[in-house]
Amino acid sequence: MKTSVFLGTIAASALLAGAASAQATLEAVKARGELICGSNTGLTGFGAPDANGEWKGFDVSLCRALAAAVLGDATKVQFVPTTGETRFTSLASGEVDVLIRNSTWTFTRDTELAFDFVSVNYYDGQGFMVKKDLGVSSAKELDGATVCIQTGTTTELNLADFFKANNMSYTPVNVADDSEAAAQYLAGACDTYTTDASGLAASRATMADAANHIILPEIISKEPLGPVVRHGDNNWGDIVRWTQYALVMAEELGITAANVEEVAASTTNPEVRRLLGLEGDMGVKIGLDNDFAKRAIMAGGNYGEIFEANIGSSTPIGLARGLNALWTQGGLQYAPPFR
Amino acid sequence: MAYASDAPKDGFRPSMLIYDTRYRGYTIQFIVLLLFALFVAWLLNNTLENLAAKGRTFNFGFLWSRAGYDIEQTLVPYTNDNSHFRAWMVGLANTLAVAIPGCILATIVGVIVGVLRLSKNWLIARLMTVYVEIFRNIPLLLWILMIFVPMRELTYEPRDFRVTDEMIAAGQEPAASMWFNDSVAISTRGINAPLPLFDRPLGSLNLGGVSVNLTFLAALVIVLGSVWVNRQIRARAQRVQESTGVRPTTWWQSVLVLTLPFIAFLLATGFHLEYPTLTRFNFSGGILLQHSYTALLIALVLYTGAFIAEIVRGGILAISRGQTEASYALGLRPGRTMSLVILPQALRVIIPPLISQFLNLTKNTSLGIAVSYLDLRGTLGGITLNQTGRELECMLLMMLNYLILSLMISSVANIYNRSIQLKER
Numbered sequence: 001m002k003t004s005v006f007l008g009t010i011a012a013s014a015l016l017a018g019a020a021s022a023q024a025t026l027e028a029v030k031a032r033g034e035l036i037c038g039s040n041t042g043l044t045g046f047g048a049p050d051a052n053g054e055w056k057g058f059d060v061s062l063c064r065a066l067a068a069a070v071l072g073d074a075t076k077v078q079f080v081p082t083t084g085e086t087r088f089t090s091l092a093s094g095e096v097d098v099l100i101r102n103s104t105w106t107f108t109r110d111t112e113l114a115f116d117f118v119s120v121n122y123y124d125g126q127g128f129m130v131k132k133d134l135g136v137s138s139a140k141e142l143d144g145a146t147v148c149i150q151t152g153t154t155t156e157l158n159l160a161d162f163f164k165a166n167n168m169s170y171t172p173v174n175v176a177d178d179s180e181a182a183a184q185y186l187a188g189a190c191d192t193y194t195t196d197a198s199g200l201a202a203s204r205a206t207m208a209d210a211a212n213h214i215i216l217p218e219i220i221s222k223e224p225l226g227p228v229v230r231h232g233d234n235n236w237g238d239i240v241r242w243t244q245y246a247l248v249m250a251e252e253l254g255i256t257a258a259n260v261e262e263v264a265a266s267t268t269n270p271e272v273r274r275l276l277g278l279e280g281d282m283g284v285k286i287g288l289d290n291d292f293a294k295r296a297i298m299a300g301g302n303y304g305e306i307f308e309a310n311i312g313s314s315t316p317i318g319l320a321r322g323l324n325a326l327w328t329q330g331g332l333q334y335a336p337p338f339r
Numbered sequence: 340m341a342y343a344s345d346a347p348k349d350g351f352r353p354s355m356l357i358y359d360t361r362y363r364g365y366t367i368q369f370i371v372l373l374l375f376a377l378f379v380a381w382l383l384n385n386t387l388e389n390l391a392a393k394g395r396t397f398n399f400g401f402l403w404s405r406a407g408y409d410i411e412q413t414l415v416p417y418t419n420d421n422s423h424f425r426a427w428m429v430g431l432a433n434t435l436a437v438a439i440p441g442c443i444l445a446t447i448v449g450v451i452v453g454v455l456r457l458s459k460n461w462l463i464a465r466l467m468t469v470y471v472e473i474f475r476n477i478p479l480l481l482w483i484l485m486i487f488v489p490m491r492e493l494t495y496e497p498r499d500f501r502v503t504d505e506m507i508a509a510g511q512e513p514a515a516s517m518w519f520n521d522s523v524a525i526s527t528r529g530i531n532a533p534l535p536l537f538d539r540p541l542g543s544l545n546l547g548g549v550s551v552n553l554t555f556l557a558a559l560v561i562v563l564g565s566v567w568v569n570r571q572i573r574a575r576a577q578r579v580q581e582s583t584g585v586r587p588t589t590w591w592q593s594v595l596v597l598t599l600p601f602i603a604f605l606l607a608t609g610f611h612l613e614y615p616t617l618t619r620f621n622f623s624g625g626i627l628l629q630h631s632y633t634a635l636l637i638a639l640v641l642y643t644g645a646f647i648a649e650i651v652r653g654g655i656l657a658i659s660r661g662q663t664e665a666s667y668a669l670g671l672r673p674g675r676t677m678s679l680v681i682l683p684q685a686l687r688v689i690i691p692p693l694i695s696q697f698l699n700l701t702k703n704t705s706l707g708i709a710v711s712y713l714d715l716r717g718t719l720g721g722i723t724l725n726q727t728g729r730e731l732e733c734m735l736l737m738m739l740n741y742l743i744l745s746l747m748i749s750s751v752a753n754i755y756n757r758s759i760q761l762k763e764r
Contacts, residue, residue: 085725092393092730113728114394134498145620146528151717152725157407160419171528171621172409174722175711184711188496188527189630191620231394 025097025229025236026070026287034076037063038096041081041177045202045310045317046102055079058310059100061300062121062227062244066098068299069243069292083177085152088113091228098240099228102196104154114231118241121226121303123323123332125219126155127197129204132212134191139218143168148181148190150174155195158221178203192216196223198311198319205316238286245335246293249275250302252326252335257301260294274338282338293338303333386731399736401727402427408722410713412436412629423723430718431740437636437714438701438744444640445700446693449647454677456652467648474645480706482642487634487710497526497621522614524622529629531615531622538609554608561600568596631712635704643700650692654685686759694752698745705741715740 029035039060040047047057055063060079068074082090082101091099092114102124103109105117128139128147136142139162149156151174163170173190175181182203185193193200197219204210227244229237250256253272255263264276273279277290284290300306307324311317325331356366390397402424409419414432417425456467474482495515502513517524524531541553572592580586615625658681666676705716713721715737724733 085721088725088728089730092395092728108726108728142620144618144623151722156722157726160407160409164419170409172411173711174408174411174713174717176708180711184491187491189491190528232392 025233026239029070029097033071034078035063035067035070035098036078036080036096037066038082038087038090038099038101039063039079040101041083041179043102043178043199043202044206045315045319046198047079047100049079056310058122058306059102061306061310062100062247063098065247065296065299065306066240066243068295069246069288070239072295074295074299083152084150085176088115091115091230094230097229097236102199102225103228104196105224105226106154109228115228116231116237117224117226117228118237119226119244120224120332121244122198122224124196124198124223124225126158126194126221126223127200127219128192128194128216129185129200129213130192130216132214136192136216139216139220140166140168142170142192144170145191146171146173146189148173148175148184148193150178150181150195151176153195154221154223159194162220182207196225198225198317201317201319202311205318210316235287239288242282242286242338243292243296246275246296246338247303247306248326248333248335249338250293250297251304251333252328255297255302256305257298260297264294271338280339390731397731399732401723401729401732404727406723406726408726410718411711412632412713423719423727426723427715427719427736430713430715433707433712433718434701434704434714434716434744437632437639437704437707437712441636441639441643441700441704442697442748444636445643445647445696448640448644449696450651452644452648453651453655456648457655471645471648474642475649479638479642479703480709482638483635483706483709486638487630490630490634491527494525494527497524497528497617500524500526500617500622517615522612524615524617526622527630528621529627530633532626532628533612533614534624534626536611536613538611540608558601558604561604565597565600569593572596629712631707631710634710635707635712639700639703643696643703646696646699647693650689650696651685654687654689655681657688658684683759687761690752690756690759694749694756697748697752701744701748702741 037060039055040057042048043057045057047055047059050056055077063077063079064074067077080090080096082096082099087099087101087103088109090096100121102122103117104124105120109115110117128142130136142163147159147170149159149172156172156174159170159172173184175184178195178199181193181195184190186207193203195203197215200215204213204215207213227240229240250260253269253275255272255275260276263272264278267273267276267278270279274282276294277283277292281290283292286292301309304321304326307321308314311319313320321329321331323332325333327334356362387397403422405419406421406423406426407419408426410417410426410429410433412433413429414436415425415429417429452467452470455463456471458464458467499514500516506513515526522533537554541557543553544551572589576587576589613624615622615627662680662684663676666680667673671679704714705720707714708717708721711717719733719740720737724730727733
């Protein structure tokens with residue numbers, strides 16, 4: 001079943017004789033009038049359709065900002081749900097223009113798989129979730145446990161390394177996607193469910209008995225998650241990268257979706273003027289127009305606004321900014337200068 | 340004077356390739372073959388060009404690098420330090436662990452149901468019809484989930500089996516308890532059963548990477564030897580009966596020959612059972628049959644069994660009614676008629692479509708991914724493919740793997756098929 005999908009993509013990638021050749025992603029998106037964004041199959045808070053079938057989430061908002069920057073309309077996005085297994089094939093074959101789906105930046109993916117991780121929109125780490133009444137308070141107490149794990153992820157490899165490093169044993173249950181892993185965990189097919197801590201918080205928020213599950217304090221890996229594009233189309237990579245940085249920059253400069261027009265009308269700060277396209281020709285240099293960043297900010301607000309609206313402490317997911325605070329507030333979110 | 344010209348010489352002229360019907364066929368075949376080869380070459384070239392354009396290479400070196408991931412069910416010794424190749428072999432073993440028992444059990448189910456469907460007993464015949472129609476007409480994937488989900492949802496977690504001192508003091512019973520005198524536990528994780536172990540095993544023999552368990556081999560030899568000796572005893576009894584008319588009593592000899600050597604073997608090797616015991620999180624010791632394996636096997640057997648039942652029924656109906664009547668006329672009872680007269684003839688009709696059902700079952704094991712069963716598709720075509728990003732290589736290897744498996748099954752089955760074919764002398 002899955003095989004035929006893979007073969008289809010392989011055959012398609014073979015048959016599309018260089019149709020998606022190197023520099024063409026921007027032209028293709030413009031010609032299509034729609035951005036195709038590889039998203040999660042449904043991770044509440046990061047990328048999932050809401051009750052009205054509209055995609056919502058932290059990653060989804062970046063897709064919308066990108067669509068606003070490139071096409072001028074944040075609604076012109078088609079979301080293609082991908083699993084941990086199918087995501088990279090979808091991107092490599094040109095099925096999606098950009099993959100914004102909690103994907104960890106690693107050496108192999110960046111080099112051998114021929115992708116570019118253009119930036120990091122969420123600094124994450126792998127954690128473990130257990131049921132409260134299991135009586136476990138540390139991941140180091142999990143010797144002999146059964147662990148639910150999503151296949152085709154970096155977490156799968158970290159898990160093996162963590163247990164080996166701590167001289168413990170475990171039984172893996174390799175599950176295809178987040179929702180199935182959560183179902184297995186809830187049914188008791190495993191003692192603990194491991195994935196990125198943000199993913200655990202998101203899964204927990206959807207559980208009926210959320211209070212009965214705890215996330216253990218150990219974070220066993222570095223998981224820098226960010227948008228991914230194909231190797232070779234550097235211009236497209238630049239567009240995705242600088243759209244993301246524009247949102248971070250906007251937070252740093254105090255520009256929000258609500259006040260962007262006002263700021264644009266009144267500001268004298270040269271940095272703000274460059275960002276909003278009132279000065280210089282930043283946008284033209286990457287094949288867009290000069291107020292691409294302004295449109296991206298208007299789509300869903302700056303980085304901080306997107307964070308708070310989707311996964312922040314006021315949402316059921318309730319993630320703290322932590323590493324994802326701005327560098328000025330002790331976090332790692334740092335946009336290079338717009339000049 | 341004019342001679343009538345000779346009939347054209349039988350020489351060959353190029354124009355005959357088009358105008359002569361004797362050669363035209365070859366011309367067309369040649370052209371089609373050429374076009375097909377060109378098409379394949381174009382596809383290959385296109386793939387390679389596009390891979391190069393994406394900066395991707397095509398090689399199988401990744402198979403020897405460290406896999407780094409763990410697999411739940413390993414029939415071949417494996418740790419995450421082994422290579423991707425080893426993980427592939429683990430996956431292959433897991434595929435075979437479903438496919439081989441699956442084919443055998445599906446055949447048994449299919450033959451029984453196929454025969455019963457023709458039963459004169461109204462109730463049995465209708466029940467079998469219901470079974471066949473239900474299983475044949477609902478997708479296999481749904482059946483796998485249908486069997487798997489209740490196994491997971493309706494069982495207890497291992498910790499529900501725990502009996503603590505406080506519970507004894509309070510006179511409470513645990514939520515769940517083990518079966519068969521505390522030897523089998525059915526939990527959300529799977530079925531834990533006792534594992535036969537030997538204190539003094541005979542070791543194993545390493546034949547070029549494949550290790551053969553000598554204890555198991557010895558047990559097999561002893562059982563086969565006992566059966567052979569038993570047959571000799573019975574054959575002798577038959578000869579005595581034919582010459583004297585009196586059959587000597589041999590049942591006690593049979594019992595002795597069949598049981599004594601095996602018991603002696605078990606005692607000599609120190610046979611005992613290792614029972615599963617509850618540890619901090621799980622049952623350890625014994626054998627763990629994961630629910631994913633059990634559900635996949637049951638679903639495949641019942642699903643394929645329904646198709647085989649129809650094949651068997653068709654095969655039986657293909658034998659003319661006269662055969663049954665002739666058999667009855669000779670005084671054979673219905674059961675003997677079926678097993679001695681009808682089925683052997685029906686086999687000729689049954690075997691060829693049966694082979695394709697075996698192939699279907701083997702290929703359908705790849706649906707195990709739906710219940711997190713790591714077979715060939717889950718390891719080589721799933722995790723290895725993703726961790727290394729070698730889609731093309733992994734897919735080609737996997738296709739090749741299934742192809743070889745299927746060809747092996749059909750060649751073995753074809754040998755059997757030839758042996759039961761009508762021998763024309």
